[in-house]
Amino acid sequence: MTASPPPSRNSPQHPRAGHLPTPDKDQIALLEPFERLGTDRITLVSTAEQADKACHVLAAASAWGFDTESKPTFVQGEQSDGPHIVQLATIDTAWVFQLHDPGCRARVAELLALRGVTKAGFGLGDDTKRIQHKLGVEPADVLELNTVFRQRGYRKDMGVKGAVAVLFNKRFIKSKKAATSNWANARLTEAQLVYAANDAWAALRVFNALEIPAADRTA
Numbered sequence: 001m002t003a004s005p006p007p008s009r010n011s012p013q014h015p016r017a018g019h020l021p022t023p024d025k026d027q028i029a030l031l032e033p034f035e036r037l038g039t040d041r042i043t044l045v046s047t048a049e050q051a052d053k054a055c056h057v058l059a060a061a062s063a064w065g066f067d068t069e070s071k072p073t074f075v076q077g078e079q080s081d082g083p084h085i086v087q088l089a090t091i092d093t094a095w096v097f098q099l100h101d102p103g104c105r106a107r108v109a110e111l112l113a114l115r116g117v118t119k120a121g122f123g124l125g126d127d128t129k130r131i132q133h134k135l136g137v138e139p140a141d142v143l144e145l146n147t148v149f150r151q152r153g154y155r156k157d158m159g160v161k162g163a164v165a166v167l168f169n170k171r172f173i174k175s176k177k178a179a180t181s182n183w184a185n186a187r188l189t190e191a192q193l194v195y196a197a198n199d200a201w202a203a204l205r206v207f208n209a210l211e212i213p214a215a216d217r218t219a
Contacts, residue, residue: 020153023165034170034202039190042197043095048103054095055107058088058117063217065089065204066119066142068127069196071184083130084183086112087200088119091208094197099134100186109135118143118217120207121200122160143217145206160202167209172202 045051058064066089070082086097086108099105112119112131120143121127132138149158149166164172178195188196 020155022149022154022156022158022162025161028161028165028171031165031169031171034164034168034172036173036194036198037089037094037201039193041093042193043093044098044188044193045095046098046104047101048107051097051104051107054088054097055111057093058090058095058111059114061090061117063118063120063204063207065094065200065202065207066121066124066127066139067196067199067203068130069183069192070130071182072180080130081134082183083127083134085188085196086131087196089197089200089204091204094201096188096193096196098186098188105135109137112139113137115140117141118207120145121203122146122158122163141217143207143212145203145210148210148212148216160199160206163206164202167206172198174199 043050043054045054065087067087068083069085069087070080071084073080084099086099088095088097088111097104097108099108112135118141119139122145124142124144128139128142145163146157146159149163150156158166161172161174164170175191175195178189178191181189181192183192183196
């Protein structure tokens with residue numbers, strides 16, 4: 001395992017598809033922890049007024065880390081009414097948008113439909129479908145980072161943990177308790193905020209490290 005970025009997809013040394021292994025959990029467990037955003041750099045957004053302030057800052061960036069969270073379903077056949085939160089991150093700050101308030105939902109829909117800003121993340125297929133159903137918009141300029149790694153020769157989906165291990169030689173920490181918590185709660189815990197924000201922020205860190213040409217930022 002190496003801390004250097006994967007070869008560019010345009011490089012003559014680009015490996016054939018499926019050539020490079022994805023790090024496993026035992027390999028990742030041996031690495032030092034990856035840095036995380038603290039609560040001083042995480043903003044919870046639950047009203048239209050708060051969303052307006054977030055939009056003003058986000059509009060200045062050319063790329064965002066992007067993720068969503070939904071309340072888990074535990075009964076067979078139960079349909080999720082998520083997402084319940086949407087996370088967007090710049091290199092300095094992450095915003096966790098709750099979707100209870102109609103005004104806040106409308107601002108999030110506008111942000112996700114905005115063209116010209118790359119929205120980079122992992123496992124975004126289900127997220128995008130749920131957003132279309134709940135917010136009535138199709139997110140624009142979404143970049144699935146797993147696709148980028150496959151194009152660069154990795155055998156299977158990388159995920160944020162594998163990507164951080166490959167690019168930074170570090171271990172990305174994810175709390176299982178937070179992952180399966182109730183994201184529909186009106187009041188999110190500090191652990192939930194840290195978990196959600198760092199998923200989006202780490203995706204942006206990975207995106208930046210990959211140095212993806214502008215022409216290749218939709219996948």
